Amino acid sequence: MTAQFNNSGAAPRRPILVERRHLLPFLLIACLFATWTFAASLNDVLIRHFQHALDISRTQSSFIQIAFYVGYFCAAIPAGLVIRRLGYKAGILAGLTLYALGAFLFYPAASLQAFPAFLGALYLIAFGLAFLETSANPYVAILGPSVTGAARLNLAQGFAGLGAITGPAVGGLFIISGVERSPADLAAMAPAARAAYRAAEAASVQMPYVTLGSAIVLLGLLIAMTRFPEVGTAKKDLPQGGALQVLRHARLRWAVVAQFCYVGAQVGIWSFFIDFTKDALPHTPERQAAFWLSASIALLMTGRFLGAFLQRLVKPARMLGACAAANIVLCLIATGLVGVPAVAALWLSSLFMSIMFPSIFAMGVEGLGHETEMGSSLLVMAIVGGAFIPPAMGLISEHWGGLHAAMLVPAACFAVCLAFAVLVPGTGRVESGPA
Template identity: 50%
Template sequence: MTPYEEPAPSAPAHGAFITPGYKAGFALVVSLFFLWAIANNFNDILIRQFQKALDLNRAEAGLIQFIFYIGYFTMALPAGMVMRRFGYRAGILTGLGLYAVGALLFYPAAEIRVYAAFLGALFVLAAGAAFLETAANPYIVAFGNPSRAEQRLNLAQAFNGFGGFLAPIIGGIFIFSGIEHSKADIAAMAAAQQTAYRAAEAQMVQGPYLVLAAVVVLIAIAVAMVRLPRIDPPAATGAKRESLFSVLREPELLGAVIAQFFYIGAQVGVWSFFIDFVKEVTPTTPERTAAFLLSFSLALFMAGRFIGAALMHKIAATRLLLIFALAGIALAVIAALTGGWIAVGALTLSSFFMSIMFPTIFSLGLKGLGERAMLGAPLIVMAIIGGAVFPPLMGLISQWEGALQPVMLMPGACFAIVAIYAMRAHKAGIDAAGSAPVPTIH
């Protein structure tokens, strides 16, 4: 334990939102929520940018999300092991280090313009984000009175949503060059001109990721120096010795894992191809405008979290989840089967109705598990592997169909799985109220 890492007071000041002495540390931990949102939502820009810079089709570009979420999936449990052995500060610093290295690797990857090099950089960055996310969500609880932990987590969630809103704007301005050519125009270029164009587009990612790496390094230095509370692991219990996957015999948890897999697949699929979708159904819309529309959609997502939380005071969480899932189905169908700005508007609005799905499914899945919640929670988090499966699949189907728009029926089918889960949970009388605070990944 460093001189700056002290046990959190067993009895924080009555009602204290943040325990005196830990405000700077709290601000730094909250900034981590912003950082992984930037990393997640930059990918939606990269999918479009790499199609130009590296001459990829949609299926190939969809591997960006596949590799990123594989990084999350494989590193979540190792992150937990590091933190149990060395503490939360070590876990956060490891995550920031991996994040910075991954961002720095974008520079040589852009110089050589090898897709595998970009994917390797993304995997390292995602590993860092997995460490940060695994650490930050439970750590928020230690910074003040436990009775106000949910308020602190909601504040952190707001910064996560703000990062998701801001990322497409930053990417649209600093990654998209504003120079757009059709495939026919590019094919008509001389070989040297075509190479120069693609090289310039690839190098557009260097500046933003170098700045991102610098910011992460500065935060890491601050985290190494600031005073932070220490959380001692609880004593081993029979519940903790239980097999990690044996808890899946609980039907509520198993249903939540399945629902979360399909929800994350839908969410990542929609956002990954949002810019391509806008360009397909409204061909004259510039890429930067499409990126700003994605940012607006993510602002609706952020607003939906606050509005949904307020509605849950009057509407059962299971019923509201069902309503939002049905709305998601309807909007996906409209996006797939209509055209023009009606289709764009439907896909944009779908983010609002996705907003409550992850935390609500998470809470419902843990309801009634008691101490075994520490076993169930990682399994629901690991269900984000759906984000690795659906984007490449959607890209591949769009190649077969020759169009992206009909593929938006696939997120609609995913929302249908969520709706079925919500109906069953509602009939079983399960409610998210009173469950533990939940992490926010997207």
């Protein structure tokens, strides 16, 4: 990249993150980051809430994440093809439409009190979110100098933290009723009273999701009326060899594996944070645990904004490696200790998760050129890790040592991310070009 100099020609300027003429599109894209993390973080509340409202087990409740992240997996390649043919903006509008439809379907699902109906609605939401992520992540990364791509993506992901924070908070206020019934309490209730309690608990999701769907429609209208700059190289035909041909880039292959593991670890920790807190500190109210989860995610947002600055000074791979190592240690603490120290370690892990997703993503798509759309699709497909890791943790928690032992699973996932950070280009072990 050609260096920029000031008028005296004495010193090079640091490349800017976002040009002024691209500021409005960038801010709208940043809003998209907040909307998809809001939906994803609400799942962490639903996992605990539906155990009461729909009388399902902890392992069964993990199917919320399976439906959600399988939706991501199934949509990622179609999203990449749509974006490749019609452009990033078309992909965004398609994603928002599907997102809103899925949110509106929560109303009839709650009326039916049918867990499969909720799973279908979550699948549709995630299908739309895959379009949004496949569009927005690479668009932000290439909306400016390539050298600041990771920093720009970290900045946008900082806005994602706003959605991730407000999701559990909104869930704690408007979905969790605060009326907690133990299994013994429910067994002692008359059948009609028990049915009424569960119907009321299920209905508590209706208005939050209808409101969410309405907000998504309004955001879609605003984006439709805004002109977005064209970026990248438009090519209507797939590269020779098909959509997966882009995997000839070794660094992208590693990034897909690392992203699978990272997302699985993050989703697993956040999915069971409320349950973990209740196990470690039994007298903590569920609503309080949900607020602690929001506070933990606030650390992630703080780390994203800090990371956007630091990655202009420190290589993304080095920061990624340091954060992965820190999270391995924190997961081991949560496994080996009890009470407040265990909860505190899990709570702190969000800070070190902060730069991991955007760093892996930006390093994975760097240098792909006209193949960026398909590379982005594969990295979004890797989000399906969130469908596999939480169920594995749920099974371990119920059969082999509780949630403390289950935290060994995300520790192993972070170890894979650490390996990626060590093996990215610059160490001489993984080439950035075709294998």
